[in-house]
Amino acid sequence: MIVVMQKGCAEQDVNNVVAHIEKRPGLKAHLSRGEERTVVGVIGQTFPELKDELELLEGVSEVVPISKPYKLASREVQVDDTRLQVGSAVIGGNQVVVMAGPCSVENEKQVLETALAVKAAGAQVLRGGAFKPRSSPYSFRGLGVQGLRFLAKAREETGLPVITEVMTAEDVELVATYADILQIGARNVQNFILLDAVGKLRKPVVLKRGFATPYEEWLLASEYILAGGNRQVILCERGIRTFETYTRNTLDLASIPVIRRLSHLPIMADPSHGTGKWHLVAPLAVAAVAAGAHGLLIEVHPNPDQALSDGAQSLTFDNFRKLMDNVRAVAQALGRTAGPPAESIRPRG
Amino acid sequence: MIVVMQKGCAEQDVNNVVAHIEKRPGLKAHLSRGEERTVVGVIGQTFPELKDELELLEGVSEVVPISKPYKLASREVQVDDTRLQVGSAVIGGNQVVVMAGPCSVENEKQVLETALAVKAAGAQVLRGGAFKPRSSPYSFRGLGVQGLRFLAKAREETGLPVITEVMTAEDVELVATYADILQIGARNVQNFILLDAVGKLRKPVVLKRGFATPYEEWLLASEYILAGGNRQVILCERGIRTFETYTRNTLDLASIPVIRRLSHLPIMADPSHGTGKWHLVAPLAVAAVAAGAHGLLIEVHPNPDQALSDGAQSLTFDNFRKLMDNVRAVAQALGRTAGPPAESIRPRG
Amino acid sequence: MIVVMQKGCAEQDVNNVVAHIEKRPGLKAHLSRGEERTVVGVIGQTFPELKDELELLEGVSEVVPISKPYKLASREVQVDDTRLQVGSAVIGGNQVVVMAGPCSVENEKQVLETALAVKAAGAQVLRGGAFKPRSSPYSFRGLGVQGLRFLAKAREETGLPVITEVMTAEDVELVATYADILQIGARNVQNFILLDAVGKLRKPVVLKRGFATPYEEWLLASEYILAGGNRQVILCERGIRTFETYTRNTLDLASIPVIRRLSHLPIMADPSHGTGKWHLVAPLAVAAVAAGAHGLLIEVHPNPDQALSDGAQSLTFDNFRKLMDNVRAVAQALGRTAGPPAESIRPRG
Amino acid sequence: MIVVMQKGCAEQDVNNVVAHIEKRPGLKAHLSRGEERTVVGVIGQTFPELKDELELLEGVSEVVPISKPYKLASREVQVDDTRLQVGSAVIGGNQVVVMAGPCSVENEKQVLETALAVKAAGAQVLRGGAFKPRSSPYSFRGLGVQGLRFLAKAREETGLPVITEVMTAEDVELVATYADILQIGARNVQNFILLDAVGKLRKPVVLKRGFATPYEEWLLASEYILAGGNRQVILCERGIRTFETYTRNTLDLASIPVIRRLSHLPIMADPSHGTGKWHLVAPLAVAAVAAGAHGLLIEVHPNPDQALSDGAQSLTFDNFRKLMDNVRAVAQALGRTAGPPAESIRPRG
DSSP: OEEEEOTTOOHHHHHHHHHHHHTSTTOEEEEEEOSSOEEEEEESOOOHHHHHHHHHSTTEEEEEOOSOSOOTTBTTTOOSOOOEEETTEEETSSEEEEEEEOSBOOOHHHHHHHHHHHHHHTOOEEEOBSSOOOSSTTSOOOOTHHHHHHHHHHHHHHOOOEEEEOOSGGGHHHHHHHOSEEEEOGGGTTOHHHHHHHHTOOSOEEEEOOTTOOHHHHHHHHHHHHHTTOOOEEEEEOOBOOSOOSSSSBOBTTHHHHHHHHBSSOEEEOHHHHHOSHHHHHHHHHHHHHTTOSEEEEEBOSSGGGOSSOGGGOBOHHHHHHHHHHHHHHHHHTTOEESSOGGGOOOOO | OEEEEOTTOOHHHHHHHHHHHHTSTTOEEEEEEOSSOEEEEEESOOOHHHHHHHHHSTTEEEEEOOSOSOOTTBTTTOOSOOOEEETTEEETSSEEEEEEEOSBOOOHHHHHHHHHHHHHHTOOEEEOBSSOOOSSTTSOOOOTHHHHHHHHHHHHHHOOOEEEEOOSGGGHHHHHHHOSEEEEOGGGTTOHHHHHHHHTOOSOEEEEOOTTOOHHHHHHHHHHHHHTTOOOEEEEEOOBOOSOOSSSSBOBTTHHHHHHHHBSSOEEEOHHHHHOSHHHHHHHHHHHHHHTOSEEEEEBOSSGGGOSSOGGGOBOHHHHHHHHHHHHHHHHHTTOEESSOGGGOOOOO | OEEEEOTTOOHHHHHHHHHHHHTSTTOEEEEEEOSSOEEEEEESOOOHHHHHHHHHSTTEEEEEOOSOSOOTTBTTTOOSOOOEEETTEEETSSEEEEEEEOSBOOOHHHHHHHHHHHHHHTOOEEEOBSSOOOSSTTSOOOOTHHHHHHHHHHHHHHOOOEEEEOOSGGGHHHHHHHOSEEEEOGGGTTOHHHHHHHHTOOSOEEEEOOTTOOHHHHHHHHHHHHHTTOOOEEEEEOOBOOSOOSSSSBOBTTHHHHHHHHBSSOEEEOHHHHHSSHHHHHHHHHHHHHTTOSEEEEEBOSSGGGOSSOGGGOBOHHHHHHHHHHHHHHHHHTTOEESSOGGGOOOOO | OEEEEOTTOOHHHHHHHHHHHHTSTTOEEEEEEOSSOEEEEEESOOOHHHHHHHHHSTTEEEEEOOSOSOOTTBTTTOOSOOOEEETTEEETSSEEEEEEEOSBOOOHHHHHHHHHHHHHHTOOEEEOBSSOOOSSTTSOOOOTHHHHHHHHHHHHHHOOOEEEEOOSGGGHHHHHHHOSEEEEOGGGTTOHHHHHHHHTOOSOEEEEOOTTOOHHHHHHHHHHHHHTTOOOEEEEEOOBOOSOOSSSSBOBTTHHHHHHHHBSSOEEEOHHHHHOSHHHHHHHHHHHHHHTOSEEEEEBOSSGGGOSSOGGGOBOHHHHHHHHHHHHHHHHHTTOEESSOGGGOOOOO
């Protein structure tokens, strides 16, 4: 952080700034006196509010953050990509890992049928919602524990590890009993109590970007989990809210190379929520892979028009297979792979 | 909800749409056959996902919501304004109720001193944060229960009721023991578990708008609380996130007359978070009153440049007094009042 | 502008940065070598692209703009408010100047009738569109020169000066023949050819903010006009585009105190376009005055439901009178005035 | 367009609505009386303002647009993709057409050198700016006519057709003399006078999306050109403005499949402006191709760190070659081609 003093400010103002910095443990001030202005550098791990505090002091013209406010999530602290193994999937490496399944778990048959279909097409993780955040209290809010049990059963039958959402700190332990990967939804990206809670786990957590979360705040949210000791964090771009309303959200695919540059954490994309329309899912899924995504989260349903939630953005089994064909083709064209190693794919017929 | 069928769609498509609607309990379909198109009306309380489901069906051209997806929050269900009495304040009526105090409770002296100052200037509720949501895990996160106790003590000494934030369902009972009004912060506007929890209280709840929450989703969030049986909900505009970064957020004052039109719930404004800069707080506070706000939430601190959080947007006691003078003047100019009834104001000197 | 070098960068890198800066006429580099990092200050009038250029150089960690990229528009260059006299109105001072009239000029009678009504209610300038920007080529695009003539005629009859929009550099001379104030619309805020053209005039120009124009770019747009030699620039907030679609735009009233702080130019608000709904115009107009606006731009029509454009946001004569009553009351409450000096108001009856 | 009447509205209100519709030439009203509500359908080509007008009328509850406000741009009017031949490029078909070159034309040598390099790498059109829109009047604004001459000379030497920006209606004829494709920049997307002017040409026009232009308004802007008789319109996604400031804009790649669905016009992407950072250009370029883009617009410069504009987002020759390798690989993986037919590629060495 650099504090730029006003031209001709009083000596006392500079001293105040130095004192304000150095009263914080671990921070040191460093003065550079130019011809026109004095500049005070802050050395040590700063935090976002320090900027606001310093800007209030007499004689300060501007305060400029230089080092990143996140640390454990930063590429500067860990140069090599984080890689996480879950079942046959290695997330964060050369493989494009696809997690697919229904938005909501509705019944045992629906989950199992979908699990078999997505596995056959090359998915490596089964997704399914048991606790559902819904903007209206009158919408279907999920089967709860019963849904978790259906997911676990589908895992037994197919060998696919399971990812499912957790909505509150109180449920973390319960959900972790059933799930291989926990998901924090967009609306909870800054539910700090929940982030603290999953930070105590030693299981992978997918942290979705919020509707209005800049990259820096997203990485700071991941820092909560990392700081709690859980280093198995995966980020997932799922679109942000903009003036464009034709799509449900605006999928920001630049986030993929940006996060890969700023952080060592794996980064996925969710084109189902990112677009909200099934016919846009495949082109955006393939685009996300081309942009460098480590994985995809895709909604698939046996009968999208009967789905209890998000039918409009769910793919049929057939459309999902076509999507996987394109994903594989593009991954290979760019020197990567998609789906499990060849021997583990079950024949389609 | 109105379902517009494609020109020349099959009779079977129309029948499917009707069947899909009528399999939901409480919903009925109504057919209008035009020369060119058939239109199917949905009668009964719909929910947002129904639109998505119907749009997926064969032969459907467009689905148009007509009735509002929220009910209890709606002006159609309750014509008269909701009014809530808390201490000397009646929120939702002709009075402009000002809630003021420090962003974070730091120590007993700071809270008490601020409580006395804001009361003297005309505030009717004391605000103060004990549990603080912070974008970085390295920032000060509040005193917790100790902070609640300091607030309660300041209430005893000044008679001012207390508003403070609750961040998780687990803490609702605890916070409700100390607070007169609970606040749900912007980041938790769609933390549905927390909304359910405060819905079980019978105490006023201030629900802040999220960074990217449209009016309709905000009212749907309030519907969670109302549907739980707690009818004491107050909305609070605190700015949304836009491309403009000079201000911390973009305070959307149109929300005030809009919410007053759509809903019977009281609506306040928080120009401190809404702007993030102390020198913008007063003009926007007065503007909010002019736009029809039922109240204001203002950050005040004995020494903003020493504050442990949000110093940059906190007012000194002196600036707060000036703000109150303008608030009173504008309220009176528009036939309203601000601050407690005359007899209850303690002399300033 | 401050260039922060990477830790341990090569001496040659620093020299390159210095050379890159000093090859620009008028710019000088100033070195500050800290313990950890070297910082290079840029002295002189910089421009936005310099940041991008410097960030590309080897060894550069970050480039931070300090001084504003605009100069003539800046409060630092001119401390006192710019005041412009147009008819009985002094724009930029203590008076709230209201400019009112129809969105589009439709015929002679409509303009004259409206001019008389808004004058009687206290407006000091007549607005009316002859050249209309419309998002669809199939919408009514204005009467053109004929419309200008009707406006000029209404000025003769009422004494009200006239403001009207100019859409292209080719029309500037023509429009300036008829208009007392030229308006540049939101869609043309960065039509630099047009800005250059009105920069050659010596007549007041109202420059509206664009749908997605940050304060800094808006002031830079005004800088085009000022740099052309025309110092009679008035800014006008008219709402920005956000995810909220209930209102046509999101009126950002913080822009008013912000612009007053950064610049000496007068700043108005247009709540008609800012909200798009007539029932929101009055509360936002009054709020804009409370926030410190120097003036208002209001759409008024004899029969809004017959208007050829923007009927939904136009006020009837009666509603405009009520708005003016509130504007006057709030202006007075804050020690300002609204409307012409008392003797010049024509009796209402 | 469908007009939903309020429950129990007066018969006279319905008649007024019908009359209001039918007084417009070409529009007809169609009544559907339900048990609860009456619905009035509007038959014929509507325009955006009609919605506002009808919403103002007594007894109207809601007005819902159904048919698209654009016509000539619509897939409904023209089912087959528009294909345009320019030099060796067919834009709008199976080929991915890359247009590359410097942001600004600086001198003859720079243009020619770049033209040769991008041609060798597989580009089919040379881009270069002679008239430059710049947010600051103090930035380099282009060489003007001299720049056009350098571009024409580079075309002579390389055979590459040329695309360049036109900023004002007055220059259209001049620019069309030199350019094979005219470009309308983001800031001019709703400069309707300019759109009218290029509508009179019979040359391809690339119309970039504005900072805050929804798909529908963008297609309506293209409708201006089409309605003028010029059917050679190409759309180009170049990012929109959002709260995220790490990237210069947010490249909205969903626009590509959306535009392909709504319209028959070709759609390209500009990842250089879309991201503003050279290291993000390649991943987003490849992603755009994967999403279905018909072409790419890429900034390339012999020495980006010496560029007079947009150096930060320009690729070196070497990086451009690598980008083209990936573009070709991904295009082929998806059954498309990139670059000119094999025989026309000049050997790289």
